[in-house]
Amino acid sequence: MARFRLDRAATPLVLGVMLALLYVFLFAPVAYLVYTSFARDTVWPFPWRPTLAAYENLAHLRAYQEALWNSLGIALGTAVLSMTLSAMGSIAVLKYRHRWRGWFSIIIVSPMFVAELLIGISTLIFNRKVLGLPGNVPSAIIANAVHGMAFGFLIMLAQLVRYDWRLDDAAMVFGANPWRTFWHVTAPNIWPAMLGAFVITFLLAFNNLEISFYNLGAVPTLPSLAWGSLRYGLEAELFALAALVNGVVFLSFVVIYTLIRLGIVRFGYRGL
Amino acid sequence: MVSIQRILHRPETRFMLLGLPAVLFVIVFLLLPIVSVIVFSFWRTESYEIYADWNLDNYRTVLFEGTYLTFLWRSIVTAVIVTGACLLYAWPVAYFIAKYGGRYRLLLVLALAAPFFTGAVLRLAALQAIMGPIGVINMALGLIGLPPIEFLMFNRIASGIGIAYLYLPFMVTAIYLSLLNFNFQLLNVAKVNGARPWRAFLTVTWPLNWIGTAIGITLVFIPCLAESITPTFLGGPSGKLYGSVLGLQFDQTGTWALGSAMGVILFAVCCVVIGIMWLTINLKRSGFTGAGR
Amino acid sequence: MANAGNVAVGIYDATKRFGRTTAVHRANLEIRQGEFFSLLGPSGSGKTTLLRIIAGLEDPDEGRVVIDGREVTGLPPYVRKVGMVFQDFLLFPHMTVGENIQFPLRMQGASKAERDERLAWIAKLLHIDGFEERYPHQLSGGQQQRVALARGLISRPALLLLDEPLANLDRELRKEMEVEVRRYQRELGIPFIYVTHNQEEALTMSDRIAVMRNGSFEQVAPKVEVYSDPATAFVASFVGHANRMRGRVSAVEGGRARLDWNGVQLAIPAVAGLAAGGAADYFVKCEHLRVAAGSEAATAGHNRLDGTLRDVIFKGQIADYIVVLANGAEIVVSEAAGLPRVKAGDAVAVTWAPEAGRGFAAEG
Numbered sequence: 001m002a003r004f005r006l007d008r009a010a011t012p013l014v015l016g017v018m019l020a021l022l023y024v025f026l027f028a029p030v031a032y033l034v035y036t037s038f039a040r041d042t043v044w045p046f047p048w049r050p051t052l053a054a055y056e057n058l059a060h061l062r063a064y065q066e067a068l069w070n071s072l073g074i075a076l077g078t079a080v081l082s083m084t085l086s087a088m089g090s091i092a093v094l095k096y097r098h099r100w101r102g103w104f105s106i107i108i109v110s111p112m113f114v115a116e117l118l119i120g121i122s123t124l125i126f127n128r129k130v131l132g133l134p135g136n137v138p139s140a141i142i143a144n145a146v147h148g149m150a151f152g153f154l155i156m157l158a159q160l161v162r163y164d165w166r167l168d169d170a171a172m173v174f175g176a177n178p179w180r181t182f183w184h185v186t187a188p189n190i191w192p193a194m195l196g197a198f199v200i201t202f203l204l205a206f207n208n209l210e211i212s213f214y215n216l217g218a219v220p221t222l223p224s225l226a227w228g229s230l231r232y233g234l235e236a237e238l239f240a241l242a243a244l245v246n247g248v249v250f251l252s253f254v255v256i257y258t259l260i261r262l263g264i265v266r267f268g269y270r271g272l
Numbered sequence: 273m274v275s276i277q278r279i280l281h282r283p284e285t286r287f288m289l290l291g292l293p294a295v296l297f298v299i300v301f302l303l304l305p306i307v308s309v310i311v312f313s314f315w316r317t318e319s320y321e322i323y324a325d326w327n328l329d330n331y332r333t334v335l336f337e338g339t340y341l342t343f344l345w346r347s348i349v350t351a352v353i354v355t356g357a358c359l360l361y362a363w364p365v366a367y368f369i370a371k372y373g374g375r376y377r378l379l380l381v382l383a384l385a386a387p388f389f390t391g392a393v394l395r396l397a398a399l400q401a402i403m404g405p406i407g408v409i410n411m412a413l414g415l416i417g418l419p420p421i422e423f424l425m426f427n428r429i430a431s432g433i434g435i436a437y438l439y440l441p442f443m444v445t446a447i448y449l450s451l452l453n454f455n456f457q458l459l460n461v462a463k464v465n466g467a468r469p470w471r472a473f474l475t476v477t478w479p480l481n482w483i484g485t486a487i488g489i490t491l492v493f494i495p496c497l498a499e500s501i502t503p504t505f506l507g508g509p510s511g512k513l514y515g516s517v518l519g520l521q522f523d524q525t526g527t528w529a530l531g532s533a534m535g536v537i538l539f540a541v542c543c544v545v546i547g548i549m550w551l552t553i554n555l556k557r558s559g560f561t562g563a564g565r
Numbered sequence: 566m567a568n569a570g571n572v573a574v575g576i577y578d579a580t581k582r583f584g585r586t587t588a589v590h591r592a593n594l595e596i597r598q599g600e601f602f603s604l605l606g607p608s609g610s611g612k613t614t615l616l617r618i619i620a621g622l623e624d625p626d627e628g629r630v631v632i633d634g635r636e637v638t639g640l641p642p643y644v645r646k647v648g649m650v651f652q653d654f655l656l657f658p659h660m661t662v663g664e665n666i667q668f669p670l671r672m673q674g675a676s677k678a679e680r681d682e683r684l685a686w687i688a689k690l691l692h693i694d695g696f697e698e699r700y701p702h703q704l705s706g707g708q709q710q711r712v713a714l715a716r717g718l719i720s721r722p723a724l725l726l727l728d729e730p731l732a733n734l735d736r737e738l739r740k741e742m743e744v745e746v747r748r749y750q751r752e753l754g755i756p757f758i759y760v761t762h763n764q765e766e767a768l769t770m771s772d773r774i775a776v777m778r779n780g781s782f783e784q785v786a787p788k789v790e791v792y793s794d795p796a797t798a799f800v801a802s803f804v805g806h807a808n809r810m811r812g813r814v815s816a817v818e819g820g821r822a823r824l825d826w827n828g829v830q831l832a833i834p835a836v837a838g839l840a841a842g843g844a845a846d847y848f849v850k851c852e853h854l855r856v857a858a859g860s861e862a863a864t865a866g867h868n869r870l871d872g873t874l875r876d877v878i879f880k881g882q883i884a885d886y887i888v889v890l891a892n893g894a895e896i897v898v899s900e901a902a903g904l905p906r907v908k909a910g911d912a913v914a915v916t917w918a919p920e921a922g923r924g925f926a927a928e929g
Contacts, residue, residue, distance in 0.1 A: 012368065014364075015368035016372070018368070019368050022361070022384070022440070022444075023383065026384070027387070029399050029402045030395075032398070032401055033394075033398045036401065043411065044411050085293055088290045088291065088293055088294060092286075092287050092288075092294075095286075095290075096284070096286060098283070098287040098291075100287075101287070101291075104291045104295050107295050107299070108294050108298055113490055113494060113542070114302065114494075114542070115498030115515075115538065116495065117499075117518065117519060118306070118498060118538060118542075119302070121519075121522050121532075122305035122308060122309045123301060123305045124522060125308045125312055125532065126305035127305075129322065130304070146297065146301045149294060153294070164655070167658075169622050169651075170649070170651060171668075172621075172641065172643050173620050173621070173622065173642045173649045174643075174648075175672030175720075176668075176672050177643050180672065188659040189658065200389070203389040206391070207389065207390055207392075207394065209391065209392055209501060210500065213523075214523070223391050223392075223393045223394075226393045226397065230505065231505070234400060234401055234404070238397055239401075241394070242398060245391065245394055246390050249389045253383075253385075256382065257379060261378070281624065281639070
């Protein structure tokens with residue numbers, strides 16, 4: 001009997017240790033990156049003698065500035081497009097009981113199962129040769145949006161399953177046309193999901209290499225710049241960049257977590 | 273006579289108005305591009321120009337000139353190994369969070385998911401900083417007087433670790449979301465009926481969560497297969513994978529037709545994988561009772 | 566008695582199908598100004614669908630809807646200017662009580678001054694003044710109900726639609742609200758169309774009732790008539806508590822017919838459709854029966870059934886007497902408690918005048 005009890009306690013312990021190791025595996029490199037971004041010697045950054053040199057350099061490098069603007073533009077365009085389309089799609093699929101809603105959902109989610117590389121080269125061929133678009137930011141936005149929309153759709157679906165669509169009925173009876181219904185009743189209740197979709201697709205597009213790369217040609221983005229720089233070895237500016245990006249992502253997730261915890265947001269699953 | 277107004281107000285019309293943009297967007301900007309790739313694969317590139325000569329040369333090259341198939345095969349093997357390894361590690365971890373996480377479940381999962389969004393390049397940079405030739409590990413070893421760990425760099429193992437590093441959280445999330453809707457009480461039922469823990473897992477937990485597992489497998493396997501930057505960066509000469517060679521056709525050599533053929537083959541393999549996963553899913557046995565309201 | 570004035574709402578030949586089911590079948594109805602009208606029926610009868618058709622939330626496949634003389638068929642709900650109260654209240658969770666109530670006026674473009682004035686008026690009328698700054702989830706069920714009512718009434722609409730609004734309240738509260746809702750309707754003079762499956766509710770509050778089943782009207786009449794003069798077997802069984810006796814008509818003569826029921830012969834009023842040899846259902850309301858000791862003589866011309874008193878169910882002012890007859894059937898008699906001097910186990914006789922019940926031809 002005693003052995004039985006030990007077994008029962010051992011399982012969560014073992015699993016817990018595995019989880020802890022996973023976190024170490026995931027975050028140790030990131031933590032090291034952040035630590036080193038403040039170091040004078042990026043190869044052997046010990047002992048701790050912090051400096052902001054790498055960050056200053058980063059801020060002044062023209063190449064990085066240009067890349068930053070491009071990345072922001074792509075991310076913003078992608079996020080707006082993805083959020084709008086996935087919001088419309090998820091509302092359509094959940095609010096109306098149409099016989100095609102299963103198919104619509106599958107089609108919208110399908111880009112998640114197509115390799116980014118394939119999305120990149122296929123949109124390159126299509127945009128460049130069929131549509132005649134040059135390699136530029138709009139082309140990259142479209143390609144990223146296809147990918148991001150799938151993510152956004154799932155994120156919105158997760159919260160929208162909890163929304164009582166009869167509230168929209170009530171709003172309509174009391175004089176709100178469809179647009180006003182959305183603005184005054186639906187959106188105030190689902191805005192966190194839309195924000196989540198926006199943030200996630202923004203981050204995905206901002207940090208994306210494979211999809212954007214092929215569609216952009218010579219136009220630099222932060223990832224492609226980092227990629228080019230990385231091939232020659234890790235420079236100090238790269239550490240600073242990585243630390244900043246990780247900081248922004250981490251912050252975004254803290255915000256999302258707080259929103260959920262405060263009960264402002266409820267993502268459809270019980271107990272999530 | 274039914275007026276336009278009346279048709280506009282119908283639920284069916286509203287559904288289409290809201291849903292079609294997203295669907296059409298995917299069809300135009302995903303389906304059509306893939307069709308373009310298929311079409312291009314039958315054409316010819318010469319000196320950076322593409323000519324609509326319908327031929328099978330590209331496929332002949334890929335399928336019969338040794339190297340490409342080798343890379344493809346290598347990629348498939350790597351993807352299988354990495355996916356398998358991820359599966360083995362992700363299941364216990366997801367199980368832990370779902371069953372023992374309690375109030376911290378959300379925190380634990382978000383913490384896992386967050387790194388993914390910093391982008392592959394930066395994450396590989398982080399790995400490089402630790403594992404690379406002048407990374408912390410090797411520098412530390414050097415200080416102690418030990419030689420650098422050769423086997424962790426510029427080979428397929430490094431590549432594999434890199435890919436796992438990138439996509440493991442995906443698998444965990446997919447399985448975790450499935451476990452969220454899993455009724456753990458069922459295990460007690462199994463135990464009461466005489467099933468030992470392992471048996472209970474195989475006959476109850478695993479089948480009921482198979483859809484989530486299958487989605488996780490697909491979400492990891494496909495990017496693994498198509499990975500191009502990780503192997504280029506960490507793989508070294510022996511670690512080159514299909515994806516990186518594919519990328520080269522568009523990036524450097526300008527041989528788009530050949531690249532298209534490679535892409536079609538890659539896509540075909542992906543479809544086969546998805547098809548296999550789809551066939552293994554039997555909705556009636558999955559415990560799936562429908563979504564939401 | 567409702568004013569036989571203008572028609573507030575007219576529904577003409579309305580039909581609505583969902584896939585292969587017909588929810589509403591060629592409904593024809595006219596509801597008068599100032600009237601409290603109930604749509605009564607079991608679930609699936611089409612009453613909620615009909616209400617939604619009036620509101621504009623469903624578009625009928627055939628037929629027309631007219632509100633206040635204005636053809637609204639096919640028009641979306643937001644231009645119809647009706648008020649509605651929903652079963653789960655459906656108060657907007659992200660708005661305060663005040664904002665919830667003012668919503669219809671806001672949609673109509675009323676000025677802030679006007680909105681505030683109306684809010685004060687309706688809040689006072691419904692006894693919810695003071696709650697304006699609270700959120701719906703902070704209120705009790707009854708308070709939420711009043712807020713929902715206020716929201717429906719604030720714009721003084723042409724009519725108010727109510728979809729089983731009291732279903733989620735506990736019994737005591739429901740009884741209270743029944744009286745209150747009736748009072749508001751009287752005070753405001755707006756026609757109420759009230760959907761419910763609870764016949765007591767319908768009887769308490771309405772002027773006229775439409776009993777619905779499977780998408781059609783079984784009877785549309787003032788409530789007293791629906792209760793005491795049911796038009797069909799379904800209405801007789803659904804409204805009030807009645808005993809049902811199914812048998813075969815053996816003779817029809819004069820104003821009476823003879824019904825053979827489980828070995829007993831009963832006299833029942835002859836109505837069209839009852840023919841000798843045909844099957845029939847005869848309904849008598851429990852309160853129209855009398856139970857007395859078996860030894861007492863029967864009144865001439867009354868039906869009489871002999872049996873044993875099995876049980877007495879005391880309900881306060883009245884009691885239900887469960888009598889088991891010789892033929893095995895059970896009869897329920899409702900009388901003022903204590904009046905019949907009988908107790909369980911006694912041999913008793915159940916008597917009533919044939920005209921107190923109604924017979925309907927049946928299939929088979």
